[in-house]
Amino acid sequence: MHIPDGFLDPKTFGTAWVLGGTAVGFAVAKTKKHLGERQIPFMGVMAAFIFAAQMVNFPIAGGTSGHLLGAVLAAVMLGPWTASIIMATILALQAFIFFDGGVTALGANILNMAVIAPFAGYWTYQVLQRLLPGRVGTLVGTFAGSWVSVVMAALACAVELAFSGMAPWGVVLPAMLSWHVLIGIGEGVITTAIVSYVTQVRPDLVYETAKA
């Protein structure tokens, strides 16, 4: 879902830069308050893993593929603010080093995948954790949160495309959502498998809210 240069008009990518940049600045301030010594290498390896996993596209249906986004994986493991910084770092490297996602569109990609995805997903995860007890809540919450993160990021992307006049609202919204409700299932399966494993073998590594 990395938007290339040329898809967004200046008013849209400008607005997205302001919103995405402000949110990430806020995330840095929040993370600064509670970042533990042990989380420093964990942030590094989590970013490395998500970068690698994003390279592995899986086929979904009808000649379309998806790949792990990783926003909820990072949020469940390290909290949503830290996840936001991890995702923004990956997106910046992808744009500048790998020509994946545009430079003008980087603000929008950060807004969609480093702000909206981790927070929409994490809030969903938290609500389900309150509704369902213990490990079941953690795993169901992770699955649902992962799905929501992809769908909400896709929705935001569709809104930006519509604002930029790339395609009419009634065309681009259903088109983006119909593919990403499927990609979101892949996100849910992969994220839940990893969270399930790590909470079993190393529950101490996981952010305070997850239950083994």
Place this chain on the structure above:
Amino acid sequence: MRKEFWILLIVAVAVALFLSPFASPYPDGLERVAADKGFLEKGEGPGLVQSPIPDYAFPGIENERVATAVAGLVGTVLTFGVMYGIAVLIKKGQVNREQAIQQTRESGQG
């Protein structure tokens, strides 16, 4: 760095080296929509910056799978290093801030 983080890093490198060359070549959701709705070519410009490793293919390697694997390896290690560095800087900012508060308190008492 603790043992489990090394293991995670090795897993990440293994994913980049051995899985990424076999990734699905199909367009992703956004590319598919752009193609179906006729605006894909608007995103196919040369780009504003010269990326050193465009499209996850390490330049100068003919075999596509090897080029992807090497790009994946370089990218994974680079991402680890950059993120680790940023995290250290954030932590440093936190320590400096605490020291500043401490100094303000001490000078207030003196």
